Amino acid sequence: MIVMENVYKKYPNGVVAVNGIDVEIEQGEFVYVVGQSGAGKSTFIKMMYREEKPTEGKIIVNGVDITKLKNSKVPLFRRNIGVVFQDFKLLPKLTVYENVAFALEVIEESPRIIKKRVMSVLDLVNLKHKARMFPTELSGGEQQRVSIARAIVNSPSLVIADEPTGNLDPENSWEIMRVFEEINARGTTIVMATHNKEIVNEIKHRVIAIEGGTIVRDEQRGEYGYEV
Amino acid sequence: MSEMNNEVNTVMKYRTVGRHARESFKSIFRNGWMTVASVGAVTVTLLLVGVFYAILMNLNSVATSIEKDVSIKVLVETTADENQQKALEQQIKDLDGVESVTYSSKEDELNALIESFGEDGEVLKLYEQDNPLNDAFIVKASKPESTGKIAAAIQKFEHVFDVNYGQAQTEKLFDVIKVARTIGIVLILGLLFTAIFLISNTIKITINARSEEIEIMRLVGATNGFIRWPFFLEGLWLGVFGSIIPISIIAILYKNVSNFIEPHIGNTFIQLLDFSPFVYQLSGLLLLMGCVIGVIGSLMSVRKFLKV
Numbered sequence: 001m002i003v004m005e006n007v008y009k010k011y012p013n014g015v016v017a018v019n020g021i022d023v024e025i026e027q028g029e030f031v032y033v034v035g036q037s038g039a040g041k042s043t044f045i046k047m048m049y050r051e052e053k054p055t056e057g058k059i060i061v062n063g064v065d066i067t068k069l070k071n072s073k074v075p076l077f078r079r080n081i082g083v084v085f086q087d088f089k090l091l092p093k094l095t096v097y098e099n100v101a102f103a104l105e106v107i108e109e110s111p112r113i114i115k116k117r118v119m120s121v122l123d124l125v126n127l128k129h130k131a132r133m134f135p136t137e138l139s140g141g142e143q144q145r146v147s148i149a150r151a152i153v154n155s156p157s158l159v160i161a162d163e164p165t166g167n168l169d170p171e172n173s174w175e176i177m178r179v180f181e182e183i184n185a186r187g188t189t190i191v192m193a194t195h196n197k198e199i200v201n202e203i204k205h206r207v208i209a210i211e212g213g214t215i216v217r218d219e220q221r222g223e224y225g226y227e228v
Numbered sequence: 229m230s231e232m233n234n235e236v237n238t239v240m241k242y243r244t245v246g247r248h249a250r251e252s253f254k255s256i257f258r259n260g261w262m263t264v265a266s267v268g269a270v271t272v273t274l275l276l277v278g279v280f281y282a283i284l285m286n287l288n289s290v291a292t293s294i295e296k297d298v299s300i301k302v303l304v305e306t307t308a309d310e311n312q313q314k315a316l317e318q319q320i321k322d323l324d325g326v327e328s329v330t331y332s333s334k335e336d337e338l339n340a341l342i343e344s345f346g347e348d349g350e351v352l353k354l355y356e357q358d359n360p361l362n363d364a365f366i367v368k369a370s371k372p373e374s375t376g377k378i379a380a381a382i383q384k385f386e387h388v389f390d391v392n393y394g395q396a397q398t399e400k401l402f403d404v405i406k407v408a409r410t411i412g413i414v415l416i417l418g419l420l421f422t423a424i425f426l427i428s429n430t431i432k433i434t435i436n437a438r439s440e441e442i443e444i445m446r447l448v449g450a451t452n453g454f455i456r457w458p459f460f461l462e463g464l465w466l467g468v469f470g471s472i473i474p475i476s477i478i479a480i481l482y483k484n485v486s487n488f489i490e491p492h493i494g495n496t497f498i499q500l501l502d503f504s505p506f507v508y509q510l511s512g513l514l515l516l517m518g519c520v521i522g523v524i525g526s527l528m529s530v531r532k533f534l535k536v
Contacts, residue, residue, distance in 0.1 A: 049447075071452075072451075072452065075446070075449040075450060075451045075452065076449060076451075077449070078446075078447065078448065078449035079448070079449035083447050089440065089443065089444060089447075091440060091441060091444065102444065102448075103444070103448040105247070106445045106448060106450035106454060106455075107448065107449055107450055107451075107454075108241055108243070108244050108454070111243070150444075150448070154448070154449075
């Protein structure tokens with residue numbers, strides 16, 4: 001599913017964000033990526049959807065060596081990956097339905113398929129009844145669920161989430177986790193960078209801890225392991 | 229990956245074309261004054277291009293038709309008597325390559341001049357009492373290329389006051405055209421850059437306004453072409469809109485100016501280029517230039533500000 005071999009990332013300003021990472025993540029796994037701010041978590045996961053390219057090493061996602069992927073092929077590669085951010089990144093002028101449909105419209109999916117899939121994912125995140133509302137009319141947790149719906153509407157095999165509960169209160173965070181659990185139960189791989197100690201310690205999954213750009217701990221059913 | 233390749237090659241769907249067109253029009257209206265400034269810059273540029281082009285092409289055509297003219301006008305000294313004139317006529321007729329020699333008295337010359345000025349020629353009638361013009365011989369060469377040689381030979385004959393022929397005059401005209409063309413090109417180039425710069429700035433505003441949308445499109449796997457199209461179209465519209473006013477103005481202007489000038493030059497061999505096809509060709513050229521300016525402007529912004 002995801003294989004990283006001897007991966008390094010040095011930014012043009014000289015900062016070494018990733019300093020030799022070897023890791024393998026199987027299809028269907030749920031992985032927490034933990035570590036303090038500036039440890040290299042973001043770069044680590046950005047490299048998985050080729051937002052960043054490593055300066056050295058090999059990254060294979062879904063059988064494709066994305067370090068050798070041509071820029072023109074990146075869009076098609078991304079269609080099999082869903083990405084969720086801390087700040088939701090919803091378009092304020094579009095309704096809930098339109099925000100989710102947007103992801104399919106811009107890859108030129110047919111209107112019939114768009115309607116069917118959007119309603120189905122809105123049902124999954126329990127927001128079908130708010131389809132006509134605008135993001136500003138929703139709570140933070142609901143907005144994040146819209147962004148998850150958008151990430152999974154194209155049925156990706158991998159969902160990458162960068163601190164998805166970072167802006168949410170505990171109650172909403174648990175609701176988000178319920179959605180991720182459900183997606184994961186359907187066979188989708190989830191890689192989630194998080195600072196949320198309660199969640200990591202409560203809902204046990206594999207934990208990859210990053211410090212100084214390298215993996216310092218990799219445990220199945222691990223603990224958060226940092227003082228917050 | 230082969231499945232991916234097939235998807236990339238899918239022909240753009242009608243739905244997508246409609247979407248891009250909608251997006252580009254939305255931005256045109258949203259950008260308000262920047263749109264007006266861009267269209268205005270294109271308008272001014274193309275108007276100048278059009279006017280310069282129309283003038284230069286007409287001057288060129290006039291110069292070319294004069295150049296092809298085989299007639300030489302020999303002005304006879306006013307002091308020459310009838311016999312001397314006859315002798316001169318015979319001398320000219322004996323030259324190689326001369327096809328015909330026609331006598332035109334100074335009265336004929338004045339009448340022709342009065343006629344060529346049309347209504348304004350009335351004032352010249354005052355000269356009928358004391359005609360300052362010379363008697364003349366109109367010499368026709370059998371071949372255009374021998375005109376110069378014949379004219380030079382005649383110049384050496386006695387009682388010849390002056391020799392005029394088309395080619396000598398056209399040299400000056402061609403010089404004027406050359407200078408005008410250089411000034412025009414410099415001016416137009418400057419304006420072209422201004423127009424392109426303004427368009428690229430307008431597109432930059434659109435890109436900034438839609439940066440969130442673009443980010444999401446990239447994330448969910450919209451192709452670069454898909455992301456770029458609305459911006460190309462916006463640039464294209466700005467160029468096309470900018471060419472409408474110049475095309476209309478030039479068409480109207482050309483019609484009126486040629487209607488005004490033509491009666492005055494009707495009896496000479498000088499002719500303006502016909503409205504059709506000249507104005508249609510010029511309009512096509514301006515429209516094409518508008519499109520090119522628009523697309524270059526948007527290309528610059530898209531390349532610089534759209535990391536796709």
